[in-house]
Amino acid sequence: MEKVEEKIYRFRTYNRAMIAAALSKSNRCHQGLPAKLLLCSIFDSLSIAAFPNETAVGKRYRQTVSKHSGWAYHDRVSLLQLCGVLDGLSQVPSSFSALNCWAQTEKHKRFAVSNGLLSSHKGLEADPTLQEVLAEWPHQSIDQPEKLDGKFLPSKFTHKNMLWMYRNKLAHEFSLPGTGAESPFRMEFAPYYQEVSMLSDIDPVSGLIFSNRWELVYPTGFFVQIAKSSLESIFTDYRISGTNPFLSYQESSLWL
Numbered sequence: 248m249e250k251v252e253e254k255i256y257r258f259r260t261y262n263r264a265m266i267a268a269a270l271s272k273s274n275r276c277h278q279g280l281p282a283k284l285l286l287c288s289i290f291d292s293l294s295i296a297a298f299p300n301e302t303a304v305g306k307r308y309r310q311t312v313s314k315h316s317g318w319a320y321h322d323r324v325s326l327l328q329l330c331g332v333l334d335g336l337s338q339v340p341s342s343f344s345a346l347n348c349w350a351q352t353e354k355h356k357r358f359a360v361s362n363g364l365l366s367s368h369k370g371l372e373a374d375p376t377l378q379e380v381l382a383e384w385p386h387q388s389i390d391q392p393e394k395l396d397g398k399f400l401p402s403k404f405t406h407k408n409m410l411w412m413y414r415n416k417l418a419h420e421f422s423l424p425g426t427g428a429e430s431p432f433r434m435e436f437a438p439y440y441q442e443v444s445m446l447s448d449i450d451p452v453s454g455l456i457f458s459n460r461w462e463l464v465y466p467t468g469f470f471v472q473i474a475k476s477s478l479e480s481i482f483t484d485y486r487i488s489g490t491n492p493f494l495s496y497q498e499s500s501l502w503l
Contacts, residue, residue, distance in 0.1 A: 251491050258296070258492040259482045265289050266474050270467075278423055279467030286470040287414040290477065292496075297481050299495035305411050312407040315480035316473040320371040320438070321407040324380045327440065327461055329404045330354045336396060342385045343395060349383045360459045361442060369440040369461075377405055406438070413465055427462030435466035 249257075269285035291304070294311040301307040312321050330350050333339060339347045357373045380401050385393045392400055402408060416424045427441040440461045485492045 251489060252486070254491045254493055255482065255485045258485070259478060262289065262293065262478050263475075266471065266478070269474075270471055275467060278429060279470075280417070280421070280423060282467050283413075283423075283465075283470050284417045284421065286474050287417055290470075290474050291414075293474070293477050293481055296485070296492045296495045297477070308411050308414065309407045311477055312410060312473070315477040317476040317480070318407075318473055320374070321410075322377045322405050323371055323374040324377055324401065324404045325406060325409055325463060326350065326354055326357060326374050327463065328409065329380070332395065332399060332404075340395075342393060346383050346385065358440065358461050360461070362459075367442045371406060371438055371440075373440065374406075377401060380404070409463070410465065425462045425464070427464035429464055429466035434468040434471075436468035436472050438463070438465045438469050440464070 266286065266289060269282050269289060271282075274282035274285060290311070291308065293315075294304075294307045297311045297315055298307045301310065312318060333343070333347050333350060353375065358369065361367065381392065384401050387393050394400055413424055416422060427443060429435050441464050442459055443462050444459050481492070
């Protein structure tokens with residue numbers, strides 16, 4: 248009979264094989280879209296073993312990112328996504344005017360747009376921490392931030408939630424969010440912001456007329472990295488507890 252420790256090692260071996268299969272050459276085409284979808288599915292599965300008593304999939308996913316992925320910037324706030332929502336409002340509520348002024352000022356400071364066509368990159372360390380944003384965010388009480396547009400709390404703009412939104416875009420639309428593009432020549436492992444140019448016209452005197460903007464990019468290698476890191480962390484937890492990770496999953500002939 249298979250011992251519990253053997254089951255724990257089999258759990259790791261199986262998921263390592265699935266990660267390797269997800270990263271096959273054919274899955275790395277189209278900006279790694281198929282690979283990313285498969286790796287997100289594997290991460291979903293790992294989150295069940297990480298938090299077997301949590302039934303809310305999104306919460307479980309984000310908790311696994313926080314505890315097991317080893318991602319240093321998971322609680323940074325995507326300043327560009329925050330400003331994007333603020334800019335999309337027909338009118339910024341008066342209680343959020345100070346936050347809007349701070350966010351727009353920080354955006355111009357941290358993400359200055361160049362006048363060149365050459366693409367440049369910034370790491371996620373350019374983003375503010377959640378604590379920095381909470382200090383500027385209006386609160387209904389000490390521990391209760393006000394909802395922006397009736398639905399957005401500061402945590403919605405953290406990168407761990409951006410990763411959850413990315414996963415949903417993959418799963419439900421089989422497409423990638425944003426219009427940034429990772430390198431087709433090498434595997435990239437760290438998310439970044441990419442300055443991209445949009446050509447609007449060609450003037451006989453001025454030449455190319457274009458505008459620049461920043462796009463958030465989560466490359467394929469990043470999905471591989473957090474899947475592998477989370478697997479090893481979860482594996483270690485089960486080795487310490489001496490419990491069977493497969494018991495977290497339901498196995499039955501019944502589908503309902």
